[in-house]
Amino acid sequence: MTGTFMGMPAFPEAAREAVGDGALRANLRRATHTIRDKRARAVAELADWDRLRAAGKAVKDHTLRHLDRYLLRLEESVTAAGGTVHWAADADEANRIVTGLVLATGHREVVKVKSMATQEIGLNEALEAAGIAAYETDLAELIVQLGHDRPSHILVPAIHRNRAEIRDIFEAEMGSWGLPAPDGLGDDPRELAEAARLHLREKFLRAKVGVCGANFMVAETGTMVVFESEGNGRMCLTLPETLISVVGIEKVVPTFRDLEIFLQTLPRSSTAERMNPYTTMWTGLGPSRGADGDGPSAFHLVLLDNGRTDTLADAVGRQALRCIRCSACLNVCPVYERAGGHAYGSVYPGPIGAILSPQLRGTGSEIDASLPYASTLCGACYEVCPVAIDIPEVLVHLRERVAQGGPVTREGIRVRIRPAHGHTAERAAMRAARLLLDHPGALRAGERLLARARRLRPRRLPGPGRAWTDTRDLPEPPPQPFRDWWARERGGRA
């Protein structure tokens, strides 16, 4: 995974910097709480939520168990429908394939739909190095791109920017990328959206190549599915002559019918809506084979491994591959709420990032070794996850891995990693602990949830305490948080 942000400090340092940024924290807090509350209402509308969640989990686990078979079936279906399938073992190979495909069209511009897979492999940078301009068309991604910035949330990548900042970015930068911002641009969201509309429409109508990811790929039919809100996805998927999708191999589902589960759970978990404004499904070149000028006349699917098969090889960690990138876990995470997405140093922030990035990339770097500690293990992320990923369980598992070493699979090869130097692991753990102790709100939220009938409780202590718990179970969580007890006993000086 080349998506490591260069020179990124480990989570604790990055987080400490972020929690000191009052504006960022206020933006994040408001945003995560708004989505969180709405989501709870949207989910409560479906009496069978738990059953949908169990079904989604089972579909994903079943698919992962037979991933080889379903990928071959997908390849067959997509090919039969007029598409071309490519396989990329890692980021470099995926970038080479996409760059080659774009160059072959003779065009030097692509319009992009927001896609985490292409961010993960650093596609925009690879295209740029080959002299190809990649335009992000999602409004938030546009804000991030124009602001020479990084996304900080899976779903609302510019959540860390307020309207005044966005206005300034548009004024300063739009002109050098195409249509400049209108004179006297104000900071009303409506006006800002209008400016983005004009700026991007010119690109959509001109673009000959589109690049996207996909939320789901259906093995049985070869159908690709993209969920979105703005219509930029529809533009990129429909108007260009050539369409290139870069998709992680874990995004396949067996049957068209399986979509009935995720069409219900993804929007509600994600934007807390009954349904997102637009979902596009296309199968190869469609019945007309692209001859009717509706939809691309060439479709390429790049199936991306890049650490996914290594993740699959880990019996505890593989559940991270169930993730449908809804971002619900970010919005409930007390650590994310204070630290923000950038602190995680990867395209996957929040609780899912803390378990996915170190698995995709290995725990070799300091940031990756510290990510499993970027959590209070409060369990809220598991509760909201629409595919029931037990994130705390994987976090504890990865902490053990960092602290104790053990067998892992790297690029398909079984290797044994050495325990991190005692003090490295300890340092990572202690820094993470200090972050929380310095910011009592985060800790308190974590403790409260823990005390409140925790379903999941780590059986073992993570990190350096592990040796002690190797042979014992941890005691029950206390009936009340330590802090509350302290406050009561010691006169409220929490």
Place this chain on the structure above:
Amino acid sequence: MSSRDRILGRIRRAVADGAPDPAIPRDYLPVHGTRTPAETADLLAAHLSEYRAKVHRTDEDGLAPLLMRLLAERGARTVLVPPGLPPNWLAGADATRVHDRAASTLYELDAVDSVVTGCALAIAETGTIVLDGGPGQGRRRITLIPDHHICVVRVPDQVVDSVPQALPLLDPTRPLTWISGPSATSDIELDRVEGVHGPRTLEVVLLTGPAE
């Protein structure tokens, strides 16, 4: 070794530990609640309105005058017409008809004010209309580029209650566009703004009475 073989090999080794292979429980509900067809239509209307789509109701006789009025209120001078749209629908409209042709350029479509289409079906529980490029709907691009989309849904024939009821009625080989309200973004401080790139105004006409 090709990357394809390498990836497939890695997968096979990765799951050789006897990874669990759960059966997929399908005990989730096919529909949430029991409704009469009229209640289903009401729910569709309510959910579409919640997404700030404008909902109108009429019958066969009222359709042409309604469409005429909606286009006139919008000040539409030109209206895109898919090949299979029943000709009487736009019988009263003053706007110049622009026919959907493969040859028309995107810039030509961008200059058109409105588009009128039918749909494949609509889903009440989620407030969604689904287009599949069938007769009366035209190509995907015509409901994307103009800023104003009027979609006619036959009630009750084309309305289902739930997502699980909708999928078996759709053909995945056709390009499918699911639309729930007009284009929207919440990217700026989570304020919802309608219309970034797709049509900013979506009007849905619930047409009662049997199909012709």
